[in-house]
Amino acid sequence: MYLAGIFVVLRVFRVFQRMFKLLLFALSLLLFLSTTSSDFLVSYALTKGNPEYFRYLEGYKRPDSTPFPMHNSYTQERELLGRTLFFDPRLSGSSWISCATCHSPGFSWGDGLPKAIGHGMKELGRRTPTILNLAWSELFFWDGRAASLEEQALGPIAARGEMNLALDDMIAKVKTIPGYKELFEKAYPSEPISKETVAKAIATFERTIVSGNSPFDGWMKGDEAAISEQAKRGFLLFNTKAKCATCHSGWRFTDDSFYDIGLPGSDIGRGKLFNEIEVMQFAFKTPTLRNIDRRAPYMHNGSRKNLEEVIEHYNHGGSVKRPSLSPEIKPLDLSEQDKIDLIAFLNTLTSSDKPVEFPSLPR
Ligand code: HEC
Numbered sequence: 001m002y003l004a005g006i007f008v009v010l011r012v013f014r015v016f017q018r019m020f021k022l023l024l025f026a027l028s029l030l031l032f033l034s035t036t037s038s039d040f041l042v043s044y045a046l047t048k049g050n051p052e053y054f055r056y057l058e059g060y061k062r063p064d065s066t067p068f069p070m071h072n073s074y075t076q077e078r079e080l081l082g083r084t085l086f087f088d089p090r091l092s093g094s095s096w097i098s099c100a101t102c103h104s105p106g107f108s109w110g111d112g113l114p115k116a117i118g119h120g121m122k123e124l125g126r127r128t129p130t131i132l133n134l135a136w137s138e139l140f141f142w143d144g145r146a147a148s149l150e151e152q153a154l155g156p157i158a159a160r161g162e163m164n165l166a167l168d169d170m171i172a173k174v175k176t177i178p179g180y181k182e183l184f185e186k187a188y189p190s191e192p193i194s195k196e197t198v199a200k201a202i203a204t205f206e207r208t209i210v211s212g213n214s215p216f217d218g219w220m221k222g223d224e225a226a227i228s229e230q231a232k233r234g235f236l237l238f239n240t241k242a243k244c245a246t247c248h249s250g251w252r253f254t255d256d257s258f259y260d261i262g263l264p265g266s267d268i269g270r271g272k273l274f275n276e277i278e279v280m281q282f283a284f285k286t287p288t289l290r291n292i293d294r295r296a297p298y299m300h301n302g303s304r305k306n307l308e309e310v311i312e313h314y315n316h317g318g319s320v321k322r323p324s325l326s327p328e329i330k331p332l333d334l335s336e337q338d339k340i341d342l343i344a345f346l347n348t349l350t351s352s353d354k355p356v357e358f359p360s361l362p363r
């Protein structure tokens with residue numbers, strides 16, 4: 001009886017001893033984690049533990065498929081015809097300017113120039129915008145004057161300053177190239193070679209130009225190592241203190257809207273279409289920020305040489321204060337570190353896409 005009592009006491013003591021050891025182990029593990037890999041704990045807390053952070057990420061999910069309109073649905077044959085027309089300089093009066101001269105895949109579908117250069121080597125009034133991710137856009141051109149890609153596509157061919165080929169002459173010219181006959185027949189079997197089918201084919205090709213997965217998308221999917229801690233801080237700034245996301249929102253980083261962000265110049269942008277509406281004066285379309293580091297110089301007039309100059313512009317609250325200036329454009333009081341973090345974030349939006357296939361042009 002007495003011995004049994006001693007056994008019980010010893011048993012209880014052992015159990016306590018084990019529990020104590022376990023506690024000690026857990027404590028030292030925590031200490032180890034917090035000193036040697038504090039980065040890990042910080043990023044874990046940010047994405048998994050910080051609901052605010054998580055909520056911002058939710059807004060940037062990529063869609064699973066590309067939308068095509070009912071009246072011009074996708075087929076491979078239409079894409080091939082559109083791609084061929086897009087790269088064919090014979091669609092210009094001089095036979096040496098194609099859409100791709102200005103919208104070059106090598107410059108993320110821009111031309112790397114402050115302002116476009118068109119027919120006769122003359123400079124145009126605005127910079128060439130990218131044609132990335134336009135399948136989701138609602139209005140086209142810097143001032144939104146075209147309502148569909150089909151409507152937009154013929155403009156540059158006929159424009160004197162761009163490709164300088166009257167549309168009737170363009171159709172006649174395309175018809176003289178025998179190889180196009182088959183391409184059109186396969187793409188639009190019951191329709192003739194016409195302005196409409198040229199426009200529809202080019203629009204179909206343009207809708208297939210979509211930026212691929214970038215390091216930022218990898219992080220969104222949960223790969224903590226896909227982007228740096230600096231870029232993660234930049235992402236938070238982008239959504240909070242720097243207020244970029246009020247306009248550059250969603251996975252394409254644009255709200256498809258128009259603002260005066262206080263750039264100097266006499267081009268009134270969307271004001272030409274709506275001369276009564278004050279906020280439309282000097283307003284231009286919010287550009288996508290996907291693959292943005294491939295497209296310097298920036299803005300509709302190419303006036304900002306690099307991303308540093310862009311951030312500086314916003315940090316000052318714009319350069320020109322006019323009644324039309326967007327109320328979101330105010331001095332931001334960003335620190336030097338904030339600016340570096342923002343640029344680190346912007347650089348994570350670039351995807352390494354497969355080079356596009358240059359079509360062999362029909363004879
Ligand atoms: C000489 C250079 C040049 C050529 C050639 C050219 N473009 Fe453009 N493109 C521009 C410029 C500049 C703009 C912006 C004009 C504006 O907003 O007023 C533009 C705008 C666009 C836009 C609107 C993008 C947006 O975000 O709204 C699309 C789409 C487009 N071009 C497609 C084409 C197609 C298709 C062709 C060939 C048929 C073509 N471009 C030929 C320079 C060019």
Ligand code: HEC
Nearest residue numbers: 242243244247259284285286287298299300310314326328
């Ligand atoms: C009020 C809306 C608004 C806010 C806020 C805003 N942007 Fe913009 N952003 C625009 C518009 C509109 C343009 C085009 C302006 C033009 O060319 O006239 C633009 C242009 C840009 C460009 C140049 C893109 C190109 O292809 O030329 C970059 C880069 C950019 N913004 C980044 C940012 C960053 C970073 C922030 C936050 C610090 C920010 N934006 C805040 C609306 C906004």
